[in-house]
Amino acid sequence: MSPLKSTPYWRLSGFYFFYFASLGVLVPYWGLYLQWQGFSAKEIGELIAILLATRIIAPNIWGWIADHHGQRMLIVRLASLIGALSFAAILLNNSYIWIASVMLVFSFFWNASLPQFEATTLQHLGEHHHHYSKIRLWGSIGFIITVATLGWLLEYFNASIVPYAMLISMSAIWLLSLTVPESSSRHLSLTHLPLGTILKRPEVIAFLAVCFLIQLSHGPYYTFYTIYLEHHHYNRSLIGMLWALGVIAEVVIFLFMHHWLPRFGIRNVLLTSLLVSTLRWLIIGFFPESLPLLIVAQLLHAASFGTFHVAAITWVHQNFTGRNQGKGQALYSSIGFGAGGAMGSLMSGYFWLSPGPTVTFSLAAITTTCAFFIALRWLKATPQN
Secondary structure (H helix, E strand, O other), X not given: OOHHHHOOHHHHHHHHHHHHHHXXXXXXXXXXXXXXXXXXXXXXXXXXXXXXXXXXXXXXXXXXXXXXXXXXXXXXXXXXXXXXXXXXXHHOOOXXXXXXXXXXXXXXXXXXXXXXXXXXXXXXXXXXXXXHHHHHHHHHHHHXXXXXXXXXXXXXXXXXXXXXXXXXXXXXXXXXXXXXXXXXXXXXXXXOOOHHHHHOXXXXXXXXXXXXXXXXXXXXXXXXXXXXXXXXXXXXXXXXXXXXXXXXXXXXXXXXXXXXXHHHOHHHHHHHHHHHHHHHHHHHHHOOOOHHHHHHHHHOHHHHHHHHHHHHHHHHHHHOOHHHHHHHHHHHHHHHHHHHHHHHHHHHHHHOOOOOHHHHHHHHHHHHHHHHHHXXXXXXXXXXX
16 A cells, blocks of 8 residues: 555645745745835845745744644644735735835744644654655645746736735635644654754754755845846746746656655765756856756756755654654754745845846855765765665
8 A cells, every 4th residue: 555545645735735836926926026116136135035034933933832732733724824814914015114024924924834744744654754755746836837827927917916826825825724634643752862962963063054055055046036037038938937847847856756765865865966056056147048058957956956855854854853853844944944045035135236146146056065065074874864
């Protein structure tokens, strides 16, 4: 019998579908919406940094609550509902202070849900956690459909439709969260090391540093890629298709990761992902006029995000055990997507106009190169990874 038969597969997959559909609105088009509102590159970088910076704090607060009191899905439902309601306030005013305030409140709750849902999914899978990618791929499909559809719509409507698309996906996230059952605590080992002891391990410090650096390197891409391609005269439908292509490559990778992780090991997958990421940022930075090379760069998203994320989630699951699972996933989210993503968005906003996009993407490539050597030196191969 398939190991997925005993899990609420479609309910878990449905949540991922709509959660990453919301990312399909925010990541490619939120910067475009802010530009349409008249904000400068510096202000766009700051506003998107706020969106990401709450991941430094929020997942850890919610992770501590979940690990001590259980009921992860109750937290996910509450966070999804308050996130949707708070985001609706974006329609009331378009000043910098108002949008910054709404993003701060919204993202505090929105960023709370995914790490706890990741822990819930892995607990439902139990010993079959390497099949995680078969569920997570539906998130990528949601992203693809959203980014392609919204890119096409933006050929006919202005960027004012972006917040409404986000509200639709946020409402769906909350509705799907109501259908997902709590996972059984019997999957959790109650014997575990104190969190402080785990965090003192050199390999754990190195792993978290690598997560920080690779997400920092994505800052220019997530914040300015759409604006960058528009500047080079690509239309919005084509830009949407390029975004979608990157995530299609990610979906293909997810279909094979449950075979590749046991075969090649987590460490080797992470190292390869970092090298390919470096190549990707150099292509985007130096060859924006070449559509064939941009297509190649988007296919490399399979490594810069896809293989890296699945390997990292599995690494956390193996190294943060027992009641530390929620806190481990929260740390991965907060240090990587939170601190790294926020710093990357902020720095790309300051560097975008001067010294410019080519230098900004080159710095991203240097960042992933540094991450590669950290991983090579301190992430040791073990029987599990």
